Amino acid sequence: MLGIVLVALGVAAAAYLVLKRFYAPMALLMVGAALIVVMGFVTGEPVVTGKSATNTFTFDVVQVMTNLLKSRAAGLGMNIMVVAGFAAYMDRIGATKSLVNLCTKPLEKIHAPYVLLALAYVVGQLLNVFIPSATGLGMLLMVTLFPLLVSQGVSKYSAAAAIATASALDLGPASGNSLLAAELSAIHVMEYFFDGQLPIAVVVLPLCAIAHAFLQRQFDIKDRALGRLTDADFTAQAVEVKGAAAQRTSPAYYALLPLLPVVLLFVFSKFVYAEVRLELITAILFCCFTAFVVDLLTRRTPKEVVADTKAIFEGMGKVFTSTVILIICAEVFAEGLKRTGGIDAILTWASQIEGAGGVAMLLMMIGIMAVASFVTGSGNAAFFAFSHFLPQCAKSVAWETIVLAAPVQLASGIARSMSPISGVTMAVAGLAGISPFELVRRTLPVMVLALFLTILASVLFV
Known part of the structure; x- marks a missing residue:
C-alpha cells in the first residue's frame, strides 16, 4: 500500500512542477531522486550494487544518474x-522547405475546400515521417498550406486545426519517441515503424482526415451562423515568415535529401536487402555527406557551404540539452517509481483482470500517457517519463513490447495535439492570429476520435 501511495505522490509532484512551468528534466530528476532516497531509508537496501557502487549512500544516489548518462548518451542519445x-x-540548406513546397504544390489544383482540408492533413502527416519536429512542420505548413486553404473557402480556424494536428501520430524512424520505443521493444527502428506504427496509422490517418473535413465544415457553418466567425475569418491573410519557415529557397531537387535516411534504412533492412547491415547513425552521417556534396556542387561557394555544416553540430547540441537530458532525468524518475514497489502492485492488479488483462493494461498505459501529454503539452516528456515501464507491462500480460509500445507512443502525440500549451498549438495559433484555446476547440474532437481509433486498431492489427 505504501508503494502505491508513493507512486501517486511522485506522479502528482512531477505533474505539479511541470504545470508550474518548472524545467521539466530537473522536475523529473528531483522527484525521482527523492523517491530513491526515501526508499533507501525505508528498505535499508543499497541504492547501487555491483562495480559501479560507491559504497556511500549519498554518492550512490548520484551514481544512478551517472550510470544512465553513460548508457544513454552513447546509445539512444547519440542516435537522437x-x-x-x-x-x-x-x-x-533549405531542403526541408523544398520538400514541403514540392508535396503541397499539387494541392493547388483542388478547389473543393473541405476535400482540400482533408488532403492537406494527410500530406502533413506523411511529411511528418521525414520532418520530425512538430512545431517546425507546423510553421512550414502555415506558410505554404494555410493561405491556400483559406483562399479556397475554409475558415482560418479550420485550416489551423488541420495543420496543428498534422504531426499528431508522430510517425517515422526520425522521431525521438519512435527511437526509444524501438529500443524498448528490442527491434530495429524500421521494424517498429512498419510492424508497429503503420498498421495503426493506415486506419487512423484516413478516418481522421475525413473527420477533419466533416467536423471543421460543421464548425464553420455553426460558428458563422452564431456570429463567432465573420467574412474576415474566411479571407486569405499573409503569414509571418519566421522560424522553420524562414529557410532559404533551394532548388526543387533538394527535396530528395530529407528522404534519403528513411529510404536507405528501408532498403537495407529485412524488408528489402538484409545482407547489408546499416546502423541508423551510419545512414544519417552518409546522408549528411551526400547533402554536403550536393550543396557544394549546386552553390559552388565552398566557404559558405562548409559553414552551413555547423548546423549539424548545433542541432546535436541543442537536442542533447532538451531531449537526451529529458530522457535521462525521466529514467531517474521512473527508477524512483519502480523502487517504491507500487508499480509492480498496479501491474499485477491490471494483469489479473480475468480475460482482459492485456486490454486493461493497454487502456491504463494510454490513459496515463494521454493525461500526461495533455497536461504537460509535450509528447516527449510524457513518453520518456512512463515508457520505461512498457516492457514490464507487456511481459505481465504475455504481450510483445511492440504491441503495447506502438499505440502508447502514438497516443502521446495525439494527446499533445489536444493541449493548448503544446509548442505546435501555440505556434500555429500565433501565426493564424487566433487563441490556442479556440484552436483546441477544433482539434479536440478529431484527436479524441484518433485516440479511440488507435486503441481499436492496435487491438485488431498490431
Whole structure:
C-alpha cells in the first residue's frame, strides 16, 4: 500500500512542477531522486550494487544518474542527436522547405475546400515521417498550406486545426519517441515503424482526415451562423515568415535529401536487402555527406557551404540539452517509481483482470500517457517519463513490447495535439492570429476520435 501511495505522490509532484512551468528534466530528476532516497531509508537496501557502487549512500544516489548518462548518451542519445543534427542541416540548406513546397504544390489544383482540408492533413502527416519536429512542420505548413486553404473557402480556424494536428501520430524512424520505443521493444527502428506504427496509422490517418473535413465544415457553418466567425475569418491573410519557415529557397531537387535516411534504412533492412547491415547513425552521417556534396556542387561557394555544416553540430547540441537530458532525468524518475514497489502492485492488479488483462493494461498505459501529454503539452516528456515501464507491462500480460509500445507512443502525440500549451498549438495559433484555446476547440474532437481509433486498431492489427 505504501508503494502505491508513493507512486501517486511522485506522479502528482512531477505533474505539479511541470504545470508550474518548472524545467521539466530537473522536475523529473528531483522527484525521482527523492523517491530513491526515501526508499533507501525505508528498505535499508543499497541504492547501487555491483562495480559501479560507491559504497556511500549519498554518492550512490548520484551514481544512478551517472550510470544512465553513460548508457544513454552513447546509445539512444547519440542516435537522437545525430538525427536532430541532420534535421537541422536540412533546415539550414533549405531542403526541408523544398520538400514541403514540392508535396503541397499539387494541392493547388483542388478547389473543393473541405476535400482540400482533408488532403492537406494527410500530406502533413506523411511529411511528418521525414520532418520530425512538430512545431517546425507546423510553421512550414502555415506558410505554404494555410493561405491556400483559406483562399479556397475554409475558415482560418479550420485550416489551423488541420495543420496543428498534422504531426499528431508522430510517425517515422526520425522521431525521438519512435527511437526509444524501438529500443524498448528490442527491434530495429524500421521494424517498429512498419510492424508497429503503420498498421495503426493506415486506419487512423484516413478516418481522421475525413473527420477533419466533416467536423471543421460543421464548425464553420455553426460558428458563422452564431456570429463567432465573420467574412474576415474566411479571407486569405499573409503569414509571418519566421522560424522553420524562414529557410532559404533551394532548388526543387533538394527535396530528395530529407528522404534519403528513411529510404536507405528501408532498403537495407529485412524488408528489402538484409545482407547489408546499416546502423541508423551510419545512414544519417552518409546522408549528411551526400547533402554536403550536393550543396557544394549546386552553390559552388565552398566557404559558405562548409559553414552551413555547423548546423549539424548545433542541432546535436541543442537536442542533447532538451531531449537526451529529458530522457535521462525521466529514467531517474521512473527508477524512483519502480523502487517504491507500487508499480509492480498496479501491474499485477491490471494483469489479473480475468480475460482482459492485456486490454486493461493497454487502456491504463494510454490513459496515463494521454493525461500526461495533455497536461504537460509535450509528447516527449510524457513518453520518456512512463515508457520505461512498457516492457514490464507487456511481459505481465504475455504481450510483445511492440504491441503495447506502438499505440502508447502514438497516443502521446495525439494527446499533445489536444493541449493548448503544446509548442505546435501555440505556434500555429500565433501565426493564424487566433487563441490556442479556440484552436483546441477544433482539434479536440478529431484527436479524441484518433485516440479511440488507435486503441481499436492496435487491438485488431498490431
